[in-house]
Each structure stands twice: as structure tokens, then as C-alpha cells.
């Protein structure tokens with residue numbers, strides 16, 4: 185039965201994230217499989233093919249011309265997302281593209297239009313939505329456990345190793361695209377903090393109406409920003425303060441983390457400092473690592489009243505859950521849960537912040553396009 189057949193995926197870009205995280209995640213799904221790997225760098229394509237025991241190629245057309253490939257997963261530098269998505273759409277392939285959807289809103293609009301015209305689905309890999317923490321927080325906020333949201337405070341502060349800028353966390357691919365605004369679109373905001381912006385929208389249901397931001401490149405020999413601070417206003421009147429950084433010292437070194445078999449040295453801020461908060465009229469939520477704390481003045485089943493309750497999260501493979509959800513909706517003929525338009529919304533906040541930094545003033549959404 186067609187319903188039961190795994191979604192057949194062509195992998196476009198076999199660098200760090202595809203090799204260490206997405207490939208292994210797809211192997212864990214029950215309704216999707218990788219059938220061909222493509223990367224212009226032969227060693228990178230070949231090592232991917234060998235690891236996952238699938239054929240590999242350095243030619244994009246080999247992926248696009250294979251009639252049995254139903255979808256592609258694009259894991260490439262940000263400035264290639266648009267043209268690769270347009271080519272895949274023209275070839276009739278559904279598209280999962282890594283975040284950010286693109287470097288600019290103009291490109292995002294082209295991608296959305298190309299997929300719509302071709303009748304294929306477009307989804308942006310904001311995989312963290314499928315982690316248990318954000319799902320629990322979204323349910324708590326929607327149930328009114330903290331009343332109406334009036335403020336948020338989000339931080340993504342850490343230090344990237346020097347070799348990140350020429351080889352990512354694992355040195356799998358020697359490349360410097362992450363250093364340049366034209367290739368990456370920007371620094372910590374578009375590269376990392378965009379996840380937080382997407383989660384913020386997902387967990388609170390709020391939309392941003394105004395953005396003021398300031399950025400700088402303080403301690404890293406790159407063109408893109410290594411620190412950004414943002415002040416947000418939301419449609420319901422709530423306010424937000426956000427800070428993202430990739431160059432901050434004073435962090436504890438966790439034991440080298442394993443990123444799909446490769447060891448790396450991401451430094452994390454001390455546990456007490458790096459929590460995200462959502463403040464409501466009747467309480468607040470604090471998110472830190474594998475825990476969510478809730479303080480509520482309401483009577484809510486499972487939560488202490490006028491006190492903090494710590495919720496322990498169930499470990500889950502968010503990336504596998506994301507691909508499974510995409511494959512399921514394709515089979516059901518329904519739009520993906522994280523559409524191109526959702527990816528565009530997160531990018532619009534990013535683009536507003538960057539324009540605000542350059543122009544030195546707050547910007548109101550929706551942004552007018554050049």
C-alpha cells in the first residue's frame with residue numbers, strides 16, 4: 185500500500201549536520217529512507233554514502249532526474265538554499281530545507297512561490313519544535329497555566345571553538361562560508377538564535393510586531409556578528425529581551441559532547457545563567473536544559489500552586505520526529521507542520537533585526553521588501 189511505503193529522500197549536501205545528525209535521525213524513522221547522497225565534494229559525498237550504505241554522487245541532476253526520489257533534504261550553506269529549492273521544485277520533489285529558509289525574504293518568497301507553482305511541499309527544519317520541552321511549554325501556555333504572556337527573556341550565549349569558522353564543530357568540511365554575511369546571511373542570529381525565535385512563536389503563539397536590535401563583532405575574526413541584543417514588541421502588547429552570542433568567556437566546559445560520533449567542544453554557560461523565561465499574568469515558565477520549571481498562581485492539575493514545579497522532560501529524537509512528521513503529511517497529502525511560510529516568519533524577525541542594526545531604529549513588521 186502506498187500509505188506504508190517510506191518516503192524516498194535524496195540528500196543534497198552531506199556536510200556536518202547531515203552526517204552527524206540528520207542521516208542518523210532518518211535511519212531511526214519508520215516512514216522515510218535515504219536513497220541517494222549528493223555533495224559537490226567527492227570525499228564528503230562518498231563518506232556519507234559509505235556510512236549510510238547508500239549510493240552517492242557529485243551531480244545535482246542525478247538526484248533531480250531520479251523519478252523514484254520523492255523529496256530532497258537540503259543541508260547546504262545558506263546562500264544556496266534558494267536556487268537548490270527552486271531546482272528541486274521544478275523537478276517535482278518535495279523539499280525539506282535546513283534553517284534558515286534563506287539569507288533574505290526575497291529569496292524565501294521565491295522558494296515558497298516555486299514550490300507552490302510546482303505543487304510540492306516546502307518545509308523548514310526547525311527540528312527543536314519536536315523536542316519534549318517546547319511541546320510541554322506550548323501546552324502549558326495554551327492551557328492558561330501562567331495567564332496571558334506579558335514578557336519573554338531568551339538567551340543563547342556561548343563560545344564557539346576557533347575551528348568552527350573554518351570547519352564547523354567537527355572539521356568534517358573545510359569551508360569558510362559561516363564567516364561571511366553574503367554566504368551565511370549573518371552570524372549568531374541567523375545561524376543559531378533563529379531557532380529561539382521560532383520556538384518563541386511556537387510556544388507562545390505570539391507574533392512579533394516591532395524589533396529593535398544592536399549588534400557587533402567583538403572577539404571573532406569574522407565579518408558576521410558575534411553578539412546581538414534585541415528588544416521585541418508582540419501583537420498582544422507583550423515585550424521581549426533577547427541576547428545571542430558566540431564569543432563569551434566564563435563558561436563551563438561540559439565533557440566533550442558527541443555529535444553523531446564526532447567529539448566536539450561546545451562551551452555552555454553555567455547552568456544557573458542560561459535559562460529562557462516566559463512571564464505571564466499568573467506565573468512564569470523557566471526552561472533550562474532538560475528541565476522546565478513552572479510557577480503558577482492558578483490551580484492546575486500536576487502543578488503546585490503559588491510555588492515552583494519542576495517538570496522532567498522525556499528524552500526524544502526531535503530530528504527524527506521532524507522527518508517522520510514531514511513524511512506522514514506528504515503521504516496524507518496535507519501541508520507540512522513547519523511550512524515555508526513559517527520559516528519565512530522567523531526570517532522576517534531576523535531581517536528586521538539586521539535592518540534595525542544598520543539603520544539604528546526600531547522596525548515594524550510586516551517589513552516592506554526592496
Ligand SMILES: NC(=O)c1ccc[n+]([C@@H]2O[C@H](COP(=O)([O-])OP(=O)(O)OC[C@H]3O[C@@H](n4cnc5c(N)ncnc54)[C@H](O)[C@@H]3O)[C@@H](O)[C@H]2O)c1
Pocket residue numbers: 196197198199200201202222223224225228258259260261262264268282283284309310311352356357359375
Ligand atoms: N537544524 C539544525 O539544528 C542545524 C544545525 C546545524 C546546521 N544547520 C544548517 O544546516 C545547513 C548546513 O550546515 P552544515 O553545518 O552541515 O554545513 P557544512 O559546511 O558542514 O556542510 C554543507 C555541505 O554542503 C555542500 N554544498 C555546498 N554547496 C552545495 C550545493 N550547491 N549543492 C549541494 N551541496 C553543496 C558542501 O560541500 C558541504 O559538504 C545550514 O543551513 C545550517 O544552518 C542546521
